[in-house]
Amino acid sequence: MTSSPSVPSAPVGELFRAAFRAHPAGVAIVTASGPEGAVGLTASSVASVAVDPATLAFSVTGGRSASFIASAQTIVVHLVGADQLDLARTFADPAAPRFTHSMDWELLPTGEPLLREAQWALRCEIVHRAPLGGSVLLAAKVLDIRSNPSNSAPLVYHNREFHTLFQSVSAVA
Amino acid sequence: MTSSPSVPSAPVGELFRAAFRAHPAGVAIVTASGPEGAVGLTASSVASVAVDPATLAFSVTGGRSASFIASAQTIVVHLVGADQLDLARTFADPAAPRFTHSMDWELLPTGEPLLREAQWALRCEIVHRAPLGGSVLLAAKVLDIRSNPSNSAPLVYHNREFHTLFQSVSAVA
Structure with a gap:
């Protein structure tokens, strides 16, 4: 198996990035309580794994929030729609202020931050x-x-942008 | 944290199913060579995990194809678009004939089925x-x-149907 003629010399890493940029994904925000307070990040890798017991999977990469989430005992995975676009943007930007007074959030009795x-x-x-x-x-x-x-309409991350869903192609294909 | 008033008595499993039905996902077809020949299934859980080395994750549940894929050494993960809707439907249906003469596929020199x-x-x-x-x-x-x-337009699985993408909500939200 070789690369396509259009990208003959691209290394695997570069093609891999291009492939997943084009692969649509739902949007989630994962939060946890870290040693320095509430942390959170936007993740496009959340997927259902099993129903009994209900189990999901996702991955995190680099950064302070990611390492606190990876080492947390418990977390909250928020599945968000187009109405929560601002929230998704905020938690996708490590420099954006989050868990502010104007954000609608609370600490659950069990300790995790809830959006x-x-x-x-x-x-x-x-x-x-x-x-x-x-x-x-x-x-x-x-x-x-x-x-x-x-x-709220479904929110989809694709080609580094947020989108919503069009009509089903079932009827037209 | 409690269930919403609208679904006061729903158990976790039922809410979990509802949550992930509403969570959009890209569509992939995973193939492998099993002991009885080529196997494949449509998966909506494929996500990028790391770039160096390029690593992805997904999950499989039940069935003959799933168990052969889970125990394979190597596999091919096909990320598909709306033009491959028929292929996605075929591999989502365990009863549909696949790897037929009319399907455009081959066995790679390394042994895995390529669509x-x-x-x-x-x-x-x-x-x-x-x-x-x-x-x-x-x-x-x-x-x-x-x-x-x-x-090909991006293909998204949502609420048990295949969809394609509408305009970016970035511009309208």
Whole structure:
């Protein structure tokens, strides 16, 4: 198997980045309580793994928030829609102020930061950690779930931009 | 943290399913050579984990194809677009005939089945396996990448249907 003629000399790393830039993903914000307070980051790698027990996976790379989340016992995984675009942007930018007074959040009685406007908030216990090439692949068992009734459009990350969904191609293809 | 008033008595498993039905995902087809020939399945859990070395993760659940893929040494992860909708449907349906004469595929010299029309085909070595609640979370290191120049629209799986992408919400939100 070789590279396509259009990209004959590109190394694997470069093609890999291009492939996943073009691979759409849902958007989540993962929070935890770190030793210096609440931390959080926007993740586009959250996926369901198993239903019984309810288990999800995602990975984190580099940075202070990432290392606190990777070493936390419990976390909150917020699945967000287009109405939470600002929140997704804030937690995607390490330099943006978060957990401010104007942000609608609280510390749960169990200690984790909850972003109240998220459509779904899944409080989880991390049950598996695999360090892989400077990142950590995490699996987490879901302890409880808070849903926020809303009709927000789905939010999709693709080609470094946020998008919402168009019509089903089922009908047209 | 409690369930929302709208779903007061739903157990975690049921809410978990609802949360991830609403969480959009890109679409991939993972193939391997099993003891009885080529196997494959459509996966909506493929995500990038690390760039150096290029590493991805996904999970598989139940079934013959899933168990052959989970135990394979090497696999091909095909990232597919809207032009490959039929292929995605075929490999999502365990009863659909696949690797037929009319399907555009080949066995690579290294032994894995390649679906030639996929936008991206990443040949990988599985480097990590974590059994979790009846599923297996897999991490795989990318060995080489074949890209298929095309302008296919991105394909997104959401609420049990395939969709393509609308305009960026960046501009409107």
